[in-house]
Amino acid sequence: xxxRKKVIVxxxxxxxxxxxxxxxxxxxxAVYALSxxxxxxxxxxxxxxxxxxxxxxxxxxxVFQIDLRxxxxxxxxxxxxxxxxxTLDQINTGIPATYVPARNLIFLSIALSWAETINAQExxxxxxxxxxxxxxxxxxxxxxxxxxxxxxxxxxxxxxxSIKIMSPLSGLTKSEIIQKGIELGIDYGLTHSxxxxxxxxxxxxxxxxxxxxxxxxxxxxxxxxxxYVC
Amino acid sequence: xxxRKKVIVxxxxxxxxxxxxxxxxxxxxAVYALSxxxxxxxxxxxxxxxxxxxxxxxxxxxVFQIDLRxxxxxxxxxxxxxxxxxTLDQINTGIPATYVPARNLIFLSIALSWAETINAQExxxxxxxxxxxxxxxxxxxxxxxxxxxxxxxxxxxxxxxSIKIMSPLSGLTKSEIIQKGIELGIDYGLTHSxxxxxxxxxxxxxxxxxxxxxxxxxxxxxxxxxxYVC
Numbered sequence: 001x002x003x004r005k006k007v008i009v010x011x012x013x014x015x016x017x018x019x020x021x022x023x024x025x026x027x028x029x030a031v032y033a034l035s036x037x038x039x040x041x042x043x044x045x046x047x048x049x050x051x052x053x054x055x056x057x058x059x060x061x062x063v064f065q066i067d068l069r070x071x072x073x074x075x076x077x078x079x080x081x082x083x084x085x086x087t088l089d090q091i092n093t094g095i096p097a098t099y100v101p102a103r104n105l106i107f108l109s110i111a112l113s114w115a116e117t118i119n120a121q122e123x124x125x126x127x128x129x130x131x132x133x134x135x136x137x138x139x140x141x142x143x144x145x146x147x148x149x150x151x152x153x154x155x156x157x158x159x160x161x162s163i164k165i166m167s168p169l170s171g172l173t174k175s176e177i178i179q180k181g182i183e184l185g186i187d188y189g190l191t192h193s194x195x196x197x198x199x200x201x202x203x204x205x206x207x208x209x210x211x212x213x214x215x216x217x218x219x220x221x222x223x224x225x226x227x228y229v230c
Numbered sequence: 231x232x233x234r235k236k237v238i239v240x241x242x243x244x245x246x247x248x249x250x251x252x253x254x255x256x257x258x259x260a261v262y263a264l265s266x267x268x269x270x271x272x273x274x275x276x277x278x279x280x281x282x283x284x285x286x287x288x289x290x291x292x293v294f295q296i297d298l299r300x301x302x303x304x305x306x307x308x309x310x311x312x313x314x315x316x317t318l319d320q321i322n323t324g325i326p327a328t329y330v331p332a333r334n335l336i337f338l339s340i341a342l343s344w345a346e347t348i349n350a351q352e353x354x355x356x357x358x359x360x361x362x363x364x365x366x367x368x369x370x371x372x373x374x375x376x377x378x379x380x381x382x383x384x385x386x387x388x389x390x391x392s393i394k395i396m397s398p399l400s401g402l403t404k405s406e407i408i409q410k411g412i413e414l415g416i417d418y419g420l421t422h423s424x425x426x427x428x429x430x431x432x433x434x435x436x437x438x439x440x441x442x443x444x445x446x447x448x449x450x451x452x453x454x455x456x457x458y459v460c
Contacts, residue, residue, distance in 0.1 A: 062300060062301070064300065064301065065297065066296055067295065068343065070292060070294065071292070071294065071340055071343045071344035071347060072343045072344070072346075072347055073347040095385045095388065099385055100343075101342070101343040101344075101346035101347055101384060101385065102339055102340075102342045102343035102346065102380075102383050102384055103343070104383065105339040105342065105343075105379065105380070105383040106336070106339040106340055106343060109332055109335045109336040109339045110301055110332075110336055112331070112332045112335065113298065113301045113302045113330075113331040113332035113333070113335075113336060114301035114302070114331075116302075116331035116332065117301060117302055117303040117331055136382060136383060136384060136385060136387065136388040137382070137383040137384075139382065141382055142379070142382040142383055145375070145378045145379040145382045145383075146379050146383075148375045148378070148379070149335065149372070149375040149376050149378075149379045150332075150335070152366060152367070152369065152371055152372040152375045153332050153334065153335040153366060153367040153372055153375075153376075154331060154332055154366060154367075155325045155329055155331065155366060157366065158325065158366040
């Protein structure tokens, strides 16, 4: 009998979600990976997510189709320009054009539905609010509020069997996340961060996500395996 | 200049959501209706929703595609049998097989994303927890928890401009809802409640939703325009 804990991991294919997946696997859980094809311009990340899920030998990897372009206006889901060459101070101030309204809330809600259906006990999400793009739905207080909402929204919650939202990267910097991942044997060459990759699938090197990635590897003292345009 | 308040109304095509739409229109709001094609077996309700939105002259009616069958197990999204001929006592006890895990949470999250994108100030939902199917995500405490979550999940929330979740039917019985709707001029012949309609689009008369509907009309002293198989 399989007595491993069944958990869902939200997997975008970036550094944070891949490290979260490695943490869940390292805890000995039976991992069900969940990715979203939501109309993102950088859907190259999904190709990476498929490879990562395979590499980590997940029990299942579901790529859920939900085209958010009809409801959510964002530089990630439209022809708006992705902000480039911003300094870290600029990245750390305000909410940028790449913010997708309510994205993590939607993703967690769908994960919750799946968790209740397959009897998963936990949902892992790689949010962190230190080296991040300033999205409100990455903050720990959002995760706490979602937990309460999840307990009230579900049958298992009503029966006092809470599905727990796990956010293991919450207090870590990007370099600490990378160091953790290296310890766990992640090949970060499998991951994708860039919001605006070139037609040849190279990272732009200039969007907020590339800037944070580059600095993370630099501070971690680890070579960044990414192929950048510049 | 149009100085009406912009609001979203979740519209399934049943009694409750149609009455909620009529209430929002009666308040003088510019109404954006939102329905979900989620793989429900009774998707006849969507045909009704389109007619209702037209009748009420909404600014827009978006039917959002989200196939929940890959994540959510329910008698409404699978070949499981829909419970029939249950007494009111049975309906009022426990959570039935027609419960769709986290459905209202998912729907409200997508509505929130749209609201933030189009600058809507309120989201109307026709939940009530008196004459209902026992779904946990219809209870007022769920709506309150969602409000908190919405404020933390969004850019407008972070800027202290909360998108308000309005649940105007919250304290009403089904017959009070029907009486309210009749006052507002609703033709309930446009609405659909049955979970398991016949191939000829007639209501089964025996599922929980039909039982609650029949009793509501009965208690309201209003003729039920529904065509029932029995």
